[in-house]
Amino acid sequence: MNPIKVVLVDDQALFREAMCSLLAKATDLEVIADVENGERAVEIVRGLLPDVVIMDLCMPGISGIEAARRIHSENPSVRVLMLTVLEDDAELFDALRAGASGYFLKTASYQLLVEAVRVVASGEVYLPQNMVTKVVEAFRRQRSGWRDATDEQRERVRGLSDRELDILRLVAKGHSNKEVSLALQLTEGTVKNHMTSILSKLKLPDRTSAALLARDLGIV
Secondary structure (H helix, E strand, C coil), rough: CCEEEEEECCHHHHHHHHHHHCCCCCCCCCEEECCCCHHHHHHHHHHCCCCCEEEEECCCCCCCCHHHHEEEEEEEECCEEECCCCCHHHHHHHHHHHHCCCEEEEEHHCCCCCCHHHHHHCCCCCCCCCCHHHHHHHHHHHHHHHHHCHHHHHHHHHHCCCHHHHHHHHHHHCHHHHHHHHHHCCCHHHHHHHHHHHHHHHCCCHHHHHHHHHHCCCCC
16 A cells, blocks of 8 residues: 655744654655745645645745645645644634645644544545534534525625635635735735725625625625
């Protein structure tokens, strides 16, 4: 049986070295590369096509979530396991929307990490047990909000592009145009143009109305 090919992504060199040493103990895993940022991760995945990418969520440059989105878009078969030090609901949902197959806390044990890699490599989703309930509750809220929306509202939201939905989610969380631009690696001007398009498509007067609609429909 071939080992699970893994690429490790984290901006801290010492952490990467320690992780590589730990993962090497598992005979069914093989770390084929370790890199320091999201941009490099996207590049190396194109060439190596690993089974699993273990990626830190917060890194300089593009975030782990944005890198996961690009990897999933280019190579859907590559599974991404996000690493984080915080139990943040918003980041969890953003990671799953970006195409990540798992969310792992750095405070957990080595044994659990190996198990998480095996789970996502098999095509399943790995989540910390205490976050499973949150995901189920969020899904129920989203279904309820979407069901209660008018046909016209649903049709307008369906007209938004993936990028516009990303921006709308961040705006609904209270982020400014500058914060959105930093999170998505866009210029403020581009974000403003997208917001103008979003408001036009949703037929709403301002970003506050758009944020409220996003929350009501469970988009956030």
